[in-house]
Amino acid sequence: MRQDLVVWWVREDQRLHDNPALCAACEDARARGVPLLCLATEAPGGVTRWGFDRVGAHRRWVTWRRLQGLAAALGRHGQGLRWLPLPAVEALRALQADHRLVAIHAQQGLAPQERAEEDALLAQGLPVHRHESGGLFTRAALPFGQDVRTGALALPRSFTPFRAAMEHRSPPPPLGEPPHWPRRPQGPDGAPPPPDCPSADPRSIHPYTTPACDPGEAAALQHLERYLASPAVAAYKQTRNAPSDAAASTRWSPWLAGGALSPRQAWAALDAHDAASGRSEGSHWIRVELLWREYFRWLMAVEGARLYRPTGLHADAPPPRHDAGGFERWRAGRTGLPLVDAGMRELAATGWLSNRLRQVCASALLHEMGGDWRAGAAWFEAQLIDYDPQSNQGNWAYIAGYGTDPRGGRRFDLAWQARQHDPDGRYVARWLDNPGP
Numbered sequence: 001m002r003q004d005l006v007v008w009w010v011r012e013d014q015r016l017h018d019n020p021a022l023c024a025a026c027e028d029a030r031a032r033g034v035p036l037l038c039l040a041t042e043a044p045g046g047v048t049r050w051g052f053d054r055v056g057a058h059r060r061w062v063t064w065r066r067l068q069g070l071a072a073a074l075g076r077h078g079q080g081l082r083w084l085p086l087p088a089v090e091a092l093r094a095l096q097a098d099h100r101l102v103a104i105h106a107q108q109g110l111a112p113q114e115r116a117e118e119d120a121l122l123a124q125g126l127p128v129h130r131h132e133s134g135g136l137f138t139r140a141a142l143p144f145g146q147d148v149r150t151g152a153l154a155l156p157r158s159f160t161p162f163r164a165a166m167e168h169r170s171p172p173p174p175l176g177e178p179p180h181w182p183r184r185p186q187g188p189d190g191a192p193p194p195p196d197c198p199s200a201d202p203r204s205i206h207p208y209t210t211p212a213c214d215p216g217e218a219a220a221l222q223h224l225e226r227y228l229a230s231p232a233v234a235a236y237k238q239t240r241n242a243p244s245d246a247a248a249s250t251r252w253s254p255w256l257a258g259g260a261l262s263p264r265q266a267w268a269a270l271d272a273h274d275a276a277s278g279r280s281e282g283s284h285w286i287r288v289e290l291l292w293r294e295y296f297r298w299l300m301a302v303e304g305a306r307l308y309r310p311t312g313l314h315a316d317a318p319p320p321r322h323d324a325g326g327f328e329r330w331r332a333g334r335t336g337l338p339l340v341d342a343g344m345r346e347l348a349a350t351g352w353l354s355n356r357l358r359q360v361c362a363s364a365l366l367h368e369m370g371g372d373w374r375a376g377a378a379w380f381e382a383q384l385i386d387y388d389p390q391s392n393q394g395n396w397a398y399i400a401g402y403g404t405d406p407r408g409g410r411r412f413d414l415a416w417q418a419r420q421h422d423p424d425g426r427y428v429a430r431w432l433d434n435p436g437p
């Protein structure tokens with residue numbers, strides 16, 4: 001039956017709390033007296049130009065599981081989650097052929113692919129309403145003004161002035177769940193078929209098949225609370241680079257990247273922590289890291305497709321070279337460089353890597369193995385359970401010297417890194433001597 005519908009188009013923000021697009025969709029549907037359709041669509045897949053699947057097994061399973069959790073949470077409010085196994089633009093067009101979509105509320109995309117989807121729908125006359133979400137600050141709250149020539153946001157070209165301008169500002173408090181839920185439309189939901197579940201690796205420090213590390217919103221909120229009640233916060237600055245300790249850093253990224261947790265929720269929880277226990281060096285540095293995430297979001301918003309060019313933001317720089325054999329050895333964890341091989345094997349086995357090992361492995365691909373930074377970024381994109389286009393592309397470009405590093409890129413001294421971060425060789429032994437499951 002043809003129905004008038006308001007749609008919440010599920011994109012990165014896969015949660016009920018602090019979700020401006022979902023709140024607006026609920027309010028809109030209620031005001032118009034029409035049902036709310038919550039719609040998930042198939043994520044882009046396929047094979048990369050470097051010859052491997054764009055989405056690897058860890059990410060595929062985590063994404064599926066998060067959607068299951070979202071469907072269950074919506075069900076508790078009498079809502080459903082309809083899944084259309086099509087790319088977003090086709091799915092919404094197909095829906096429009098059967099129904100009258102009076103409004104489509106969605107999180108505003110930042111990366112070129114998401115922006116292209118929105119533009120295509122708008123060009124076809126679909127009523128897309130974009131909501132700024134998933135970051136700490138809105139565009140209007142940034143103190144940077146406009147580039148006089150292009151009219152774009154005049155974002156600082158490096159992180160330090162961005163941080164100086166933003167670190168004493170407070171983001172708005174997070175929203176709660178929508179206060180009123182409209183009725184749901186008639187018709188079945190459909191659910192994505194479960195992908196193969198990768199075998200659990202007992203060495204993983206973020207075992208995402210266990211309840212504690214489940215990718216959904218409920219586990220995200222429990223982890224946030226548990227982490228902030230632990231002594232790990234105070235020690236964060238000293239421990240954050242340790243490669244093999246589950247409490248060394250927050251491990252918020254799988255939930256932040258998947259949208260099960262918003263950075264405003266994390267920031268507000270840090271504020272509450274500091275109000276109760278006093279501001280610590282640890283909580284200060286966690287906020288600085290959240291500002292790095294924020295910086296890369298705005299960088300993507302301003303630079304878009306330029307961040308994907310061979311020379312990134314430096315049009316006149318020499319293009320990267322690419323040694324395909326070196327890249328394959330790097331990808332397989334067979335470079336002969338113990339710390340790098342350990343990191344690459346941890347990544348392939350678990351979908352996770354600490355920040356320091358990401359830096360070390362990225363530097364090794366660029367400087368020891370002669371690989372193109374975009375191939376490395378694509379491999380991380382396929383593997384990481386916390387894959388986030390802004391943070392991944394921004395960090396890779398930074399290390400390669402094609403982004404916003406004022407020093408023009410980083411080359412890590414591997415022997416020094418091993419002495420500093422794995423002095424007893426435990427991390428290397430864990431991944432190189434023990435074959436795993």
Ligand SMILES: Cc1cc2nc3c(=O)[nH]c(=O)nc-3n(C[C@H](O)[C@H](O)[C@H](O)COP(=O)(O)OP(=O)(O)OC[C@H]3O[C@@H](n4cnc5c(N)ncnc54)[C@H](O)[C@@H]3O)c2cc1C
Pocket residue numbers: 240249250251252253254256257286289290292293294296353354355356358359362380384386387388389391392393395396399
């Ligand atoms: C080559 C490379 C690729 C990366 N790809 C991603 C990615 O796809 N997704 C992703 O979320 N992070 C990425 N990072 C950033 C960083 O490594 C992870 O965010 C961090 O390791 C996640 O662990 P944590 O949650 O315990 O972080 P913590 O150290 O506890 O930091 C708290 C939060 O701050 C943010 N953060 C921390 N460091 C960075 C950083 N350098 N850049 C941006 N945000 C940061 C994250 O949201 C993180 O959850 C990448 C870093 C490098 C060097």
